[in-house]
Amino acid sequence: MKSVEQHRSDIVEIGRRVYRLGYVAAYDGNISIRLEDGNILCTPTAISKGYMSEGDLVIVNGEGKMVSGARKVSSEIAMHLLIYKLRPDVLAIVHAHPPCATGYAAAGMPLNKALVAEVVMTFGCIPLAPYGTTGTAELTEAIRPFVPSYDGILLANHGVVTYGSDVYQAHAKMETVEHFARISLTTRILGKEVLLTSDDVSKLLVAREKYGIKAPVKLSDTCPTVQPEPVEGTITLTKEELVDIIQAALECLRHEKH
Numbered sequence: 030m031k032s033v034e035q036h037r038s039d040i041v042e043i044g045r046r047v048y049r050l051g052y053v054a055a056y057d058g059n060i061s062i063r064l065e066d067g068n069i070l071c072t073p074t075a076i077s078k079g080y081m082s083e084g085d086l087v088i089v090n091g092e093g094k095m096v097s098g099a100r101k102v103s104s105e106i107a108m109h110l111l112i113y114k115l116r117p118d119v120l121a122i123v124h125a126h127p128p129c130a131t132g133y134a135a136a137g138m139p140l141n142k143a144l145v146a147e148v149v150m151t152f153g154c155i156p157l158a159p160y161g162t163t164g165t166a167e168l169t170e171a172i173r174p175f176v177p178s179y180d181g182i183l184l185a186n187h188g189v190v191t192y193g194s195d196v197y198q199a200h201a202k203m204e205t206v207e208h209f210a211r212i213s214l215t216t217r218i219l220g221k222e223v224l225l226t227s228d229d230v231s232k233l234l235v236a237r238e239k240y241g242i243k244a245p246v247k248l249s250d251t252c253p254t255v256q257p258e259p260v261e262g263t264i265t266l267t268k269e270e271l272v273d274i275i276q277a278a279l280e281c282l283r284h285e286k287h
């Protein structure tokens with residue numbers, strides 16, 4: 030079991046990492062850890078996450094009331110409190126604005142395609158919560174339906190929140206979300222996306238249990254979106270194949286005329 034002092038240095042370290050990776054600018058983002066006594070150790074408002082020291086952090090109770098610390102608590106603490114309330118298994122949360130994943134959030138696009146095996150295994154998918162003004166009940170209500178079933182959520186026109194059983198895991202999930210957003214964007218630039226099939230996804234979910242990944246995932250028609258089953262009686266052709274068939278048919282007609 031880690032001491033409160035160790036948790037403080039873990040938050041400072043994760044702050045440096047999210048800043049170094051460019052996942053936050055200026056005073057963006059916040060990080061928290063649920064302590065053994067149920068209180069929450071978190072980053073304060075108006076501070077660069079790359080340059081914090083242990084003494085800058087504050088402690089609040091389960092209702093968000095200050096317990097200790099010289100600085101003001103982050104305005105986004107309500108989002109953290111809701112996640113801790115709905116997910117007893119979660120002991121740490123990272124919220125940041127990584128540019129590519131936040132781009133998806135600003136484009137109104139969830140990261141829900143079955144494109145990368147590792148991501149399907151870890152997250153199932155990363156849903157998009159509707160927009161809610163930061164620091165208000167709008168934001169907490171927007172994420173509420175997704176928290177019980179997903180470990181990472183895109184916040185529309187805002188950023189990303191990820192969580193796990195410790196702050197390093199929560200941060201690793203933030204890295205995976207941003208990395209996957211870049212891969213997804215690359216497939217869009219290339220103009221081609223080959224999705225895994227529902228069979229592939231089922232096998233990954235079995236493997237998931239073997240690896241001991243316990244985080245819940247609610248699967249649906251769109252989480253993750255898989256390759257559509259070929260419909261009986263229909264065929265799939267590439268553009269080149271279709272052009273070849275039409276050319277061959279025209280060739281036949283030309284011969285018939287002569």
Ligand SMILES: [Zn+2]
Nearest residue numbers: 058124187188
């Ligand atoms: Zn934010």
